[in-house]
Amino acid sequence: MAKTMELEIFRYRPEIESEPTLQSYEVPYNEEWVVLDAINYIKDEIDGTISYRWSCRMGVCGSCGMMVNRIPRLTCAAFLKEYYPKKIRVEPLDGFPVERDLVTDMDVFVSKLTSVSPWIIRNEGEEKPVEEGTYLQTPSELAEYKQYSMCINCMLCYAACPVFALDIDFLGPAAIALGQRYNLDSRDQGRDERQEVIAGHDGIWHCTFVGECSVVCPKDVDPAGAIQRAKLSSTADYFKDLLIPWGRRK
Amino acid sequence: MSYMRKVPNTWWLQRRPYFLFIVRELTSVAVAGYCAFLLYLLYALGEGPEAYAAAIRMMASPTSTALHAVGLLLVLYHTITWFSATPKVLVFHIGEERVPAVLIAGAHYAGWLIVSAFVAWILLTTGTPG
Amino acid sequence: MAKSNEPIAWSLFSAGGMIAALFLPISMVITGFVVAQGFAPADALSYDRVHAAVSGSFVVKLVLFAVIALPFFHWAHRFKFTLVDLGLRKISLLLAIACYGSAVAATAITAVVLWRI
Numbered sequence: 001m002a003k004t005m006e007l008e009i010f011r012y013r014p015e016i017e018s019e020p021t022l023q024s025y026e027v028p029y030n031e032e033w034v035v036l037d038a039i040n041y042i043k044d045e046i047d048g049t050i051s052y053r054w055s056c057r058m059g060v061c062g063s064c065g066m067m068v069n070r071i072p073r074l075t076c077a078a079f080l081k082e083y084y085p086k087k088i089r090v091e092p093l094d095g096f097p098v099e100r101d102l103v104t105d106m107d108v109f110v111s112k113l114t115s116v117s118p119w120i121i122r123n124e125g126e127e128k129p130v131e132e133g134t135y136l137q138t139p140s141e142l143a144e145y146k147q148y149s150m151c152i153n154c155m156l157c158y159a160a161c162p163v164f165a166l167d168i169d170f171l172g173p174a175a176i177a178l179g180q181r182y183n184l185d186s187r188d189q190g191r192d193e194r195q196e197v198i199a200g201h202d203g204i205w206h207c208t209f210v211g212e213c214s215v216v217c218p219k220d221v222d223p224a225g226a227i228q229r230a231k232l233s234s235t236a237d238y239f240k241d242l243l244i245p246w247g248r249r250k
Numbered sequence: 251m252s253y254m255r256k257v258p259n260t261w262w263l264q265r266r267p268y269f270l271f272i273v274r275e276l277t278s279v280a281v282a283g284y285c286a287f288l289l290y291l292l293y294a295l296g297e298g299p300e301a302y303a304a305a306i307r308m309m310a311s312p313t314s315t316a317l318h319a320v321g322l323l324l325v326l327y328h329t330i331t332w333f334s335a336t337p338k339v340l341v342f343h344i345g346e347e348r349v350p351a352v353l354i355a356g357a358h359y360a361g362w363l364i365v366s367a368f369v370a371w372i373l374l375t376t377g378t379p380g
Numbered sequence: 381m382a383k384s385n386e387p388i389a390w391s392l393f394s395a396g397g398m399i400a401a402l403f404l405p406i407s408m409v410i411t412g413f414v415v416a417q418g419f420a421p422a423d424a425l426s427y428d429r430v431h432a433a434v435s436g437s438f439v440v441k442l443v444l445f446a447v448i449a450l451p452f453f454h455w456a457h458r459f460k461f462t463l464v465d466l467g468l469r470k471i472s473l474l475l476a477i478a479c480y481g482s483a484v485a486a487t488a489i490t491a492v493v494l495w496r497i
Contacts, residue, residue, distance in 0.1 A: 022314065162257075212268070259487055275465075282455035296493055325404045
């Protein structure tokens with residue numbers, strides 16, 4: 001008797017229903033399978049109407065993030081054997097509007113990323129012309145921001161964040177970590193420009209250091225740490241501006 | 251037509267990390283409560299020997315002991331979580347290597363020990379002329 | 381450029397949190413158990429000794445002021461955010477006034493109490 005498992009999947013089809021439902025499927029149990037394999041099996045063999053995102057199936061693209069038994073996970077990294085023989089509930093990532101089934105509206109997230117100006121910003125007149133070669137950087141300068149450059153934009157951190165769940169305008173972990181990635185990059189001179197967003201109305205000051213964002217991050221980016229460091233540096237800047245207003249940062 | 255799921259007010263009861271987070275935050279109530287108590291002690295000190303003696307007697311009551319016990323557990327939870335959080339805020343690099351979090355936390359625990367020993371010595375030894 | 385004044389609140393929160401973490405546990409052990417159970421030397425916390433120490437030294441008063449007032453601000457900031465996290469973001473301004481206002485009042489009371497000793 002082949003082993004099976006039950007997957008309970010969040011369904012939402014706006015053309016036929018105004019409220020979401022849960023639909024159960026029985027899938028074969030396989031020691032090597034991940035939740036994404038099970039969902040692909042459902043799509044291929046049982047119910048082709050199910051909608052979801054996935055791509056690399058190896059934890060680098062960030063596409064397949066979903067709530068698995070109420071915890072944000074990459075479904076390509078969540079093994080069935082972690083849950084067998086209990087049933088698995090799969091839902092779209094918390095905090096985001098649901099477009100259909102397991103597909104969330106990502107515009108919310110992408111606009112936050114853009115808002116932190118995630119590119120090297122140089123001061124007026126300090127742009128190095130191409131003929132002069134590349135900006136040089138030592139290994140220790142790289143080490144300052146490297147961790148924050150590892151983000152795969154999977155949005156698990158947003159799904160884990162209660163502040164974001166309660167306030168969709170919160171800039172959020174990944175966007176702030178991305179801002180820090182550039183702020184701490186020795187080649188960048190754009191920290192002041194980013195402060196308006198990062199330390200602004202919907203930025204770091206909403207964070208209450210729950211810390212779950214860093215716990216669920218599959219790439220050990222530690223966005224919670226990035227945010228707390230931003231709080232410290234923003235505070236230092238605030239008092240420097242207050243006490244030494246004529247001083248100029250980069 | 252995208253669907254927005256509602257967040258229940260009991261979100262913090264749904265998972266252990268969220269519950270512990272709220273407990274951590276509510277330790278601030280114990281902190282404020284004890285500081286109010288210290289304030290009361292100082293007020294009694296200012297009011298004279300009888301008021302102060304009454305405050306000391308109250309401090310020895312079972313109610314006081316019970317409140318102190320609960321408060322102490324909460325304040326200890328504050329201290330431990332505070333010292334775990336601080337290394338996330340105070341990040342230092344020496345060359346390429348990051349100063350290990352455990353060193354930063356360790357320094358705080360050492361400081362805690364020193365402060366505690368100092369406070370106990372100040373308050374409980376009668377060497378100083380009164 | 382709209383600049384947030386949160387850094388002030390956060391600085392007070394951090395200072396209060398550090399002071400609470402360092403000073404409160406031992407303090408609570410002493411006032412809650414050592415004195416109550418009679419383990420303290422007879423006149424360690426006697427009126428004469430304590431009153432002389434506090435009234436005679438501005439430094440002592442300053443330390444006591446910091447140890448009592450700053451944790452109040454730690455509470456105010458943290459408690460306000462907790463109430464927001466528990467679903468009350470809509471009245472967050474009101475909560476801020478109530479919490480920080482209480483901390484300011486407690487600080488003022490602490491200053492007056494210490495002044496009178």
